[in-house]
Amino acid sequence: MKCLYGIINSRGQNHFDLNGFGVDTISFQGLSAVVSDSEETELNLMPKQALAQYLLKHQQVIEKVMESFSIIPIRLGTYAADEEAVRRILAKGFPLIIDMLSQVANTIEIDTVATWSNFEQQLKEIGQEPAINEFKQNLRAGPKGVTIDDQLKIGLMVKKALEEKRKTISARLQADLMSISQDCRSHEVMDDKMVMNCALLIAKDGREEFDKKIEDLDAEYAGKLNFRCVGPLPPYSFYTLEVSELKLDEIAWAKTRLNLPKDRISQDQVKQAYRRSAQLAHPDIKPGAEKEFQALNKAYKLLLDYAQAGNDTLLVKAREF
Numbered sequence: 001m002k003c004l005y006g007i008i009n010s011r012g013q014n015h016f017d018l019n020g021f022g023v024d025t026i027s028f029q030g031l032s033a034v035v036s037d038s039e040e041t042e043l044n045l046m047p048k049q050a051l052a053q054y055l056l057k058h059q060q061v062i063e064k065v066m067e068s069f070s071i072i073p074i075r076l077g078t079y080a081a082d083e084e085a086v087r088r089i090l091a092k093g094f095p096l097i098i099d100m101l102s103q104v105a106n107t108i109e110i111d112t113v114a115t116w117s118n119f120e121q122q123l124k125e126i127g128q129e130p131a132i133n134e135f136k137q138n139l140r141a142g143p144k145g146v147t148i149d150d151q152l153k154i155g156l157m158v159k160k161a162l163e164e165k166r167k168t169i170s171a172r173l174q175a176d177l178m179s180i181s182q183d184c185r186s187h188e189v190m191d192d193k194m195v196m197n198c199a200l201l202i203a204k205d206g207r208e209e210f211d212k213k214i215e216d217l218d219a220e221y222a223g224k225l226n227f228r229c230v231g232p233l234p235p236y237s238f239y240t241l242e243v244s245e246l247k248l249d250e251i252a253w254a255k256t257r258l259n260l261p262k263d264r265i266s267q268d269q270v271k272q273a274y275r276r277s278a279q280l281a282h283p284d285i286k287p288g289a290e291k292e293f294q295a296l297n298k299a300y301k302l303l304l305d306y307a308q309a310g311n312d313t314l315l316v317k318a319r320e321f
Contacts, residue, residue: 002086003038004078005061006234007031007241008069009101016064023061026083028090031097033074034065035086043077062234070107072100073234074241075319089243092309093316100239100318106204107182109238110231112214114173114196117226126161127154162192169225170196176217180209185237195225199237207232240319244305248313251306254299267307274300 005023008014010032014025025032043051058076065071080086090097116122126132132154166189173196178184183201190197202210214227255262258273274296279285281292309315 001038001040002026002035002080002082004074004080004086004089004243005034005036005058006065006071006073007033007090007097007101008065008071010069014068016061018057018060018064021057021061023065026086026090028087029094031090031094033086033090034061034071035080036061038079040079041077066232066234070101070105071234072097072104072239072241073236074243078243080243088314089316092312092314093241093243096316096318097241100241104201104235104239107201107235108204108207108232109199109201109235110207110210110229111187111199111233111237112177112196112230113194113228114170114225115193115228116195117224119193122162122165123158126158126165129161132157132161159192166195170198173217174198177210177213180206180213183238187237201235201238204232242315242317242319244315246302246306246309246313246315250302251313254302254306257295257299258303260303264311265303265307267304270300270303270307 008025009030010025011027011030012025012032013027014032014034016023016034021036023034023036025034027033041054043054046054055076062071062073080089170186174184174186177198177200181200181202185199187197187199189195200210211229214229218225218227252262254260255265258270258277260269260273277296278293281289281296283289283293286292305315305317306313308317
């Protein structure tokens, strides 16, 4: 089996060495897939520690290649049977890959996180906002004082105000950073202390300008925020390739489920068939039909992929974020 890491714009044979672990390239019409010989691994069956090591190795390979080439990362855990199967992937995705490589040429990704420097101080300041402060004073002046239910209400008010403040500052930060970036992807914040979590795509020669912008933002917020930047990275958050080998028996099942013909289908046909079936099987209309509706959605997604692949079992597409 061949484990796939990414695709570069190169016609020649390339070898990359990571402390004794080597990866090579397989070429097709000016594109090269970065691969290594490997047994196929089921990621969902791997222990957490082994999975973390596997992910680290995958990232190290891509970042090593990135030192010499612009690279389109391939989703973790992608395999092909042999060299011919790799070339089939390159051929199938050729127009998409060429376009993606043109988008990432001479760019890097920098993952940027902003957190509150003093989270407790933020909570205190929000607790003194007029609406919340007035609500607390009214409770204290009441005959019952502040009950447990009242405390929960106050807590919810503080949480809502904190989230609104976070969103406002995050939007301002990202707008400022976009002025020196080519693109931005917002990621989910991990906890209440995190204000912003995003990936930025910048020009390779724009790192100094980016660092200066972070310094300016740090000064503007007067130490209230801590900034952490990780990069340069390959464009994981913007241009990652997904490769899927669809199964004919599952496609046949999905066509039957959506009452579609056995011959060629289009994405419009799939969408129309789904809408017709969903109107009859939605749990709001048909109580107890949850499993039926889940099966319907599975068939819908599978056939959309199949139609997108041109009614082929091999699908090569950009990962959706």
